[in-house]
Amino acid sequence: MPSKNGSNGTPRFTTQSSLSAYVWSICDILRRSNCAGALQYVPELTWILFLRVLDDLETLEAEQSQAVGAAFTPSLEAPYRWQDWAAPDGWKRRELEEGALGAFFGFVNGELLPYLRGLRDQPNATARQKVISEIMSGVDRVRVDTERNFLDVLDKVHLINSQTVDSTHLFALSQVYEGLLLKMGEKGNDGGQFFTPRQVIKAMVQAIDPGPADTIYDPCAGTGGFLATAYEYVLQKLGDDATPEQLEALKTRRLYGREKENLIYPIALANLVLHGIDKPNLWHGNTLTGQEIYGGLWEGAPAQFDVILTNPPFGGKEGKVAQARFAYKTSATQVLFLQHVIDSLKSGGRCAIVLDEGVSFRQETAFVQTKRKLLNEADVWCILSLPPGTFVNAGAGVKTNIFFFTKGRPTERIWYYDLSGVKVGKKSPLTLEHFEEFFRLLPTRADSERSWTVGRAELEARNYDLKAVNPHARPETDTRSVEELLEVIKQSERAIADALEALHGLTRTKI
Template identity: 50%
Template sequence: MAKNNSRNMSDQSSMNGYIKSICDIMRRDNTKGAMEYIPELTWMMFLRILDEKEEDEHLQSEAVGEIFEPSLKYPYRWRDWGSPEGKKRKELQEGHMDDFLNFVNDDLIPHLKSFEEKTNATKRQKIISQIFRNLTHTRLGSEKNLLDVLDKVDHLTSENIDDTHQFPLSQIYEGLLLKMGEKNNDGGQFFTPREVIRAMIRAVKPDVKHNGEYATFYDPGCGTGGFLAENYTYLTTPEISDLKLNASDYNHLKHDGFWGLDNSFTAFPIALANLVLHGIDQPHIGLKNTLSGRETYMDLFEGAPYKFDYIFTNPPFGGKEGDDSKANFAFKTGNTQILFIQHIIDHLAEDGTCAMVIDEGVLFRTNENAFLQTKRKLLDECNLWCILSLPQNVFVNAGAGVKTNLLFFTKGETTEKVWYYDMSDFKVLKKNPLTINKFDDFLMRLHSDKEEDKISEKSWYVDIDTIKKKDYDIKAVNPNIKEKEIPKPDELIKIIEESQVKINESLQKLKELT
């Protein structure tokens, strides 16, 4: 492939700036907003990295005398049509106006989608077809703009990015997905802040093996795949996890470790591309309504275990489910998160651990039978070992009024007491973001073997008998915070009268000056 001699991208800021320059080209072609340009960049970046990956695999096979069968052949490989030096691209550009645009829309995209119909398609070819399942044509109507974007995407190679992370293109893609989670963006429903995900993973400390067998990871509402991608990054980054993986461990994580479901046609292809870009060669993602069981595309989810060792998830806030979903659960309700808790308990392996985001309303609500019974089941069948009360406004997509918590529980033991940690006093602002280091005290106390570390102004225990007496209200109520005393009515009247006197005196002084 042709080499680009422009300056290398050496940090996250320069990478984000480079991606912004690509999005600027798209915007001048009427591709407005993250929900439009992210799907477009998704398929381009995926094909770009796939081509580089298959080039490497071909060389490795050659070196040991094996035959390599690529997923894509001429003229559908990136090097043929996407690279400025590509043979097919040069041929098309020397032809008639719009020949290149027509090739992309009428030949390339239909070919990539066609793998879904082929019975002999490889797993990778099936993934390719699903990344393109929603695409009928490029959103870029101008051939010049399309070529400009392709030239910039072509520059996103391991040669041009300072490889300070295990898989640098994933860092770029995370920057793109962050745009989906910004306030007033329709894509926020698919995005969980990565600092929250990383804190959840560091709290659980997952391992590549569980009870002597290779572990499985599952997200029943996986959105763009953030929980699965971050778990892979954690497990394969020894500086964070302290794990030393061998070739067999990597093979499991890349091919058999990660499973997810989602019913969003928008999020599904983005999740697949996101996981591949992070290094998971075969992400097992199904397009399905987890609660109702309605299936759209499940080929990649075939062979899934019924129970999983680790479940990390953020079920949708404020959802209202219909009768088709309620019918599948013992405790029937329209509340999405309550049904997800029941689903998780059912699909969590013995000694398996779940970390999930939950709307605080679920914790304190006891006036509906399904809420009470689901929480009772959770505490009877699992050890709910931690509830972390998050700051307000962590999830901008959910609206300012939604207060969230993190639940951590392990199946197989009854809960005797719950350890709480309160972060609700932290003010999340643009100039004061919630970074991973803000969780340091929480993680230190959680993992400490010293019982005295568990108790602080922000952390405390509540025993199961107290929870039962409160009808399974498990909301985090910090006992170390004194309630503000509300003045009595006569005291309030006196305060108001004194304030009014001061106001009148100030008004009089102003009048004297005029």
């Protein structure tokens, strides 16, 4: 738990674990307050936490402006600022608590939330006001069951601020939030389609190596993991030598994404803001059909990008509206996304994309045509075969590969790296250590027991079957004798007989 070094016993979070434990204590209140599952309590905590961070940020900005004699206009008017209605000593909060029963929920549901959702429609709305409005777009009312429980949540969230979170842990809060998103992505929460394991994302970003001048795009952004990780990577690359102009560009006009799900879109925005991105350029709508829900944050976005990092949905189906926009017609979502990615990449641009195994070997016309397009228009310099259990924590056991390519020159050969033999599961996930040899061999594309190269002629002869089949793999053989196998069978039969006898005993007891 946090240490209490501040005045009046105010907690100070000096470690990642202390802040994480504190946030989970807030989730405990939400779980017992009509937000039982992660798909309920994470969105609820998202908007509350965001408004707290926003107030802390703008308070600091106001102080800095005052120090240099500059004017500062807050994004929110009174009484809609956190310091007015949510802070324990806020004047509006005191007024509401002293009012009639239900006055607090009446204000939040009837005044505050409509005001926040409508910010984007104000004349001359700022980019930040549009972000606020979109993060609040799916919040119609407070989900917490009672005002007392809601006030308890507000009081605990209020203590998360720049004074209590150790400034040396720059991404402490965002990392805690990533942990909450992981809970959304677990099997049974129906959120797995929005979650890519963070170690896989980090490996993809490291291999693509985005720089401060690159525009970075994810056409199916989910909770924003690829964009947030790319931002952190570039920020670290810039280091202490970063200029104000470079930082401003990175925070406002380098990161772009699209997301169609109403539940996930505001969470992606909040995630990016919590990472320090001032203007997340996220488009809300269906990437493949072009049907827009809100494009106010997409203004000024380029038509093509320097870097694309993405993981399209596995096994999705699209209708004729989406197919009409692409040269090669198919209902397979991932194949349409691959066509979109190729077309959205600048000449010389780099891409890392997760694709299910079926894209590699399936021979339907649109699959073959799309793979031919890929090899003709881009240099596929690596296909990395991931273990079957990579996405098991997200509720998906499908086999996947990562395609790495650079647009602007055709593929002459593909270097394969095989991680499919690594045993991963819920308690033993894929880690960056598993990629150590991959990164060591990548610069020279060297052969090893896990890596090999296939030329263009062979790929064409296989009708663009790009499946990773390791020529160095040794088939597993069972070396047990016949007598040993018979003994295993006998033991299994005895175990089955014992189990059946136990079941019969339970049945007789009940009768």
